[in-house]
Amino acid sequence: MAAMLFTGAAEVVTGESTGPEGVRSGVAVAVQDGVIAAIAAEAELAQRFPDAQRVDCSGCVITPGFVDSHTHAVFGRWRADEYALRARGVSYMEIARRGGGILASVRDVRARSEDELVELTRGRLQAMLRSGTTTAEVKSGYGLRTEDELKLLRVVRRLAEEGPMDLVPTFLGAHEVPEEYRGRGDAYVEVVVREMIPAVAAERLAVFCDVFMEPGVFDGKQARRILEAGLEHGLVPKLHADELEPSGGAELAAALGAASADHLGRVSEAGIDALAAAGTVATLLPATLFFLGKRSYAPARTLIDRGATVALATDFNPGSAPSPRMPLVLTMACSQMGMEPLEALVAATAGGARALRLEDGRGRIREGAPADLLVWRTADHREIPYRFGENLLGGVWKRGVRVA
Numbered sequence: 001m002a003a004m005l006f007t008g009a010a011e012v013v014t015g016e017s018t019g020p021e022g023v024r025s026g027v028a029v030a031v032q033d034g035v036i037a038a039i040a041a042e043a044e045l046a047q048r049f050p051d052a053q054r055v056d057c058s059g060c061v062i063t064p065g066f067v068d069s070h071t072h073a074v075f076g077r078w079r080a081d082e083y084a085l086r087a088r089g090v091s092y093m094e095i096a097r098r099g100g101g102i103l104a105s106v107r108d109v110r111a112r113s114e115d116e117l118v119e120l121t122r123g124r125l126q127a128m129l130r131s132g133t134t135t136a137e138v139k140s141g142y143g144l145r146t147e148d149e150l151k152l153l154r155v156v157r158r159l160a161e162e163g164p165m166d167l168v169p170t171f172l173g174a175h176e177v178p179e180e181y182r183g184r185g186d187a188y189v190e191v192v193v194r195e196m197i198p199a200v201a202a203e204r205l206a207v208f209c210d211v212f213m214e215p216g217v218f219d220g221k222q223a224r225r226i227l228e229a230g231l232e233h234g235l236v237p238k239l240h241a242d243e244l245e246p247s248g249g250a251e252l253a254a255a256l257g258a259a260s261a262d263h264l265g266r267v268s269e270a271g272i273d274a275l276a277a278a279g280t281v282a283t284l285l286p287a288t289l290f291f292l293g294k295r296s297y298a299p300a301r302t303l304i305d306r307g308a309t310v311a312l313a314t315d316f317n318p319g320s321a322p323s324p325r326m327p328l329v330l331t332m333a334c335s336q337m338g339m340e341p342l343e344a345l346v347a348a349t350a351g352g353a354r355a356l357r358l359e360d361g362r363g364r365i366r367e368g369a370p371a372d373l374l375v376w377r378t379a380d381h382r383e384i385p386y387r388f389g390e391n392l393l394g395g396v397w398k399r400g401v402r403v404a
Contacts, residue, residue: 001400002052002053004030004053004400005031005053006055006373007057007058009028009029009061010025010060011025015063018342022342028040028042028046029365035370036365037049039365061381062373065133065374065397066132067135067355068348069283070314071137071313071316072141072315074117075120075142076318082101086292102175103178103179109151110148114154118155129165129398134396135166135356136166137168138169139210140153140173141176141212145178146191153200153203153206156205168356168358171197172211173196174211175210175212186222197230206235208230208235209226209227209231209238211227213252220249227239236259240262242263248268250264250280258280259356260280261280261281262284262315263284263285263298267299272303272306272308281355283355284313284333285315285329286332287321290332291320291323297332298337299337300338300339304339309354311352312351327393330345330385331386334385341384342382345385349363351363371397372397377393
């Protein structure tokens with residue numbers, strides 16, 4: 001592959017730091033064979049790569065591609081009917097008790113073929129790519145039967161093989177207790193542990209194992225049982241933690257060495273300290289709380305100040321966060337959670353990569369990292385979350401190939 005030079009950028013946000021050194025000016029980015037070959041003065045790189053193709057980024061900002069580390073992108077129909085109910089004041093949990101919510105998506109997914117879900121999801125991934133996401137985690141969790149959970153994860157595998165987006169699969173069989181096990185949560189946990197997890201591991205369909213730990217869904221004892229079973233089969237723990245009520249999820253995630261604890265809208269003080277001490281990433285999903293009409297958000301500022309690593313993700317799903325747009329998440333992080341624009345950008349790139357334990361340089365612009373790059377039509381990185389009503393994204397490159 002011919003070398004490329006991204007030249008003339010007003011700023012290059014490297015993802016390496018949230019300090020002033022994390023934004024470089026007066027440099028170009030050289031790409032060779034799909035990876036970043038160098039970041040240096042344009043004149044120097046022009047000498048090193050005399051035949052390189054030029055990408056004119058004059059007056060623009062270059063950032064790493066977004067790493068969206070929490071999505072539920074494989075589903076069937078949208079759930080706008082529930083949105084109308086919530087607009088009338090019906091709560092998310094009440095809708096779930098009426099048979100809506102996750103279980104509505106489960107009934108829908110069970111009736112669809114793998115091929116149909118591939119077609120539906122492909123279009124959603126393209127929308128994510130056009131918004132700057134170049135790597136995404138995708139969960140199962142709308143099957144809640146072994147054959148349907150495997151079906152969802154096979155959809156993820158097929159689309160990952162298609163590309164261009166990198167997809168990281170997560171098994172979330174413990175997303176909800178299915179209707180056929182209503183009132184028998186422990187019995188369903190045994191199905192997850194004894195049947196689903198071994199089947200997922202046998203086909204190598206997932207990297208992570210996740211649980212929706214929330215009062216009325218799965219408690220701490222059940223979550224621990226599932227995540228420890230996942231560990232025995234080589235699946236790294238992740239956890240939906242402390243989203244709607246404080247339940248000790250962050251503490252459990254830290255104790256198990258989970259890659260991330262996600263949501264954290266009601267995380268405890270002890271949970272914050274536990275995450276920071278364990279190095280478990282705090283993945284924050286402000287679009288969910290916004291869409292559900294909540295008045296308070298996860299304590300991003302406290303998490304950062306206490307030394308926790310923070311990631312930002314969309315939680316893209318049909319019920320509580322039906323948007324694939326990471327730039328909107330950045331806006332919410334700044335306006336509702338007290339994050340600075342550069343902190344938000346780093347959380348949505350390098351933070352997301354750490355939440356997925358990606359160690360190849362994704363989420364950063366540095367020598368040797370995959371050339372997953374975004375070019376923004378602004379000279380100031382702070383305008384990316386600030387000008388939320390505009391599409392400032394001028395181009396998306398995945399491993400050095402323009403894809404949007």
